[in-house]
Amino acid sequence: MAAQSAPTASVGDASGSVGVVQPSFITFNNPLPLTSGQVLPSYELAVETYGTLNEQRSNAVLVCHALNASHHVAGVYEGQAKSEGWWDNMVGPGKALDTDRFFVIGVNNLGSCFGSTGPASLRPGTERPWGADFPVVTVEDWVQAQARLADHFGIEKFAAVMGGSLGGMQAMCWAIDHPERVGHCIVVASTARLSAQNIAFNEVARRAIISDPDFHGGHYYEHGVVPRHGLSVARMIGHITYLSDDDMAVKFGRTQRAPAENGEFHYGYGVEFEVESYLRYQGEKFSTYFDANTYLLITRALDYFDPARRHGGDLARALQAAQAKFLLVSFTTDWRFPPVRSREIVQALLKNQRPVSYAEIDAPHGHDAFLLEDRRYHAVVQGYYDQIALELGLPARQRVTGVLAS
């Protein structure tokens, strides 16, 4: 593969923002064999990059996204207010993942609905969208596609592969499937496999979508509708699992939304409480932009991920192949992927005598904490990247911005 510079311009400023960015779309015409046995004949990946790939190509960091995120990790889009990338507080010049020194790649996963090939894309050789016929993809498939993207950039080895939640699963999978290509593996608020309860929540969300009459067996595009009620319910369920009970108590408690004149309830099934209003809004908003087939596909990829499965359930054996150093971060109030799930991974790595750092952050925000600004959390990540930079002989940090500068 030919060396290639970043496809998108990154404009740094003193505020720590990577500035205005734009995505690239890269076409791959070599068929991708999938875990399921199916083959994706060709596909396109939506990509953004920030910072500059150095001459040795040693400073590249791949950031993997979770359920409803995308390649748009940092920066803003021209002329679009509130278009910050989903990890803009983490990635930028002087931020924890410092784009003054690192070359950061964000890539939208296959099957998503934000630019990479997915169920809403036209099926090659037809004039119709894939719809329900889009193949089920796995975390392993995503990593395989990302490896081809690395080839495209001429990156033999990533300084780090990093992700939160489902993104953390991809980082782990990288360390297992491509051990020689990952210097450091950073896994935040994740797990080595879903619990029965996790699968249960996913399944209810899928049932809500599939049983919506507007789903039409996944071929709703042709009917000019979307299963928005089902998608909305699915999102509401998910949202509850992203927040902690305590955080919801603080944010909403039992506050009434628009009480009757005497302060009383309305005694009906409309919105009575703030938390209902918030959830309905989140559900409805989500149903206007997210693709239902993608929701099914991504929750299924979550369910299937279980690297220990091929090793009789022994995670340590699954991680034996890994050559990376690891950083794991969990959050005390995360009940979706609680600290005990991260500790299982730490234990499995220690069994293999892999170098591993682990931080359990006392944060009130539940699973969502991995996306939020938190001084201790960002300090841990920043310290870790400073170590990586030192190891690789990258230039010293020029500035500190973001939550750590305040």
Next chain:
Amino acid sequence: MAAQSAPTASVGDASGSVGVVQPSFITFNNPLPLTSGQVLPSYELAVETYGTLNEQRSNAVLVCHALNASHHVAGVYEGQAKSEGWWDNMVGPGKALDTDRFFVIGVNNLGSCFGSTGPASLRPGTERPWGADFPVVTVEDWVQAQARLADHFGIEKFAAVMGGSLGGMQAMCWAIDHPERVGHCIVVASTARLSAQNIAFNEVARRAIISDPDFHGGHYYEHGVVPRHGLSVARMIGHITYLSDDDMAVKFGRTQRAPAENGEFHYGYGVEFEVESYLRYQGEKFSTYFDANTYLLITRALDYFDPARRHGGDLARALQAAQAKFLLVSFTTDWRFPPVRSREIVQALLKNQRPVSYAEIDAPHGHDAFLLEDRRYHAVVQGYYDQIALELGLPARQRVTGVLAS
């Protein structure tokens, strides 16, 4: 009110079962003013009783039910296999709540779908079911209707009012609204008010039902359909919150339901895991017998319950009126109404110098634990009822059956 004996015959046997029972239906023609300001012109309550009301009428215990239960607390129905009442392990001759000594009343709440007047009942003066026009009722309204039932039986004061979950709320409400009529208040796995997260789960369940096209604004009876998809999703959500994460891990883990021949996954959206199969079955079964309007109504009664609300949020002030002695029981793995919610009630009672016993049972089964056999749990309840019997000068326990005899 005239004294009246039990409307249903109770047949004790050596096994600790109350034997074959049958419900009574009692009509109330005096209108019931509701919290909402509406008035229920007349109504019927489905009732079962077990044991014998003594001459002093001092040995009556009211058992209040939770979301999907009924007046059928104990015993079986003639010729019906597996028709045990929902608390049959707790209530019977020689059991924790001993029908050799106590006269136990089970009553189906207004708005339910198991015999008492509810949304599926014909609206008086019309030939149509109430449907969505059935008034929203509250825990306070249920207790008011139950008080009239007590009058009907000529019971001035209950030896105890007892309930689990939503049933515990009714017991608490009894102690506050009718202090002179409650000797003991037994509150199991309950809370003095739902948290934002509790309300959130209820709201998602309601949205699933209301957005099902077969709901028809609550008037589905006339369309000859039921919103079974929505009801099924609602039940699945509820079910997840009744079980503990650990219990699900033990029961289901990541066990595959019917793997492909090579042990592999099917890579689709059908059932892959046992937990999916279980939840789908539970959801579908529920949707065949439970009324959707009742589901809305009961979840709303849960949301609204908050006796501290009229007292500036001060639960101790709300409980100031209570004259009962209290027993509170919680379960360590109950994340729907965790122990901390029971402890809040205990604290509020102690502030009022109310006699209160509290047991926190180390049980793995989550919220559902209150319905299950557990030696320590049942021993606590049995011991408490033995004390009540002693206080009231009831005859000594003749036998020990149920989980405590084994």
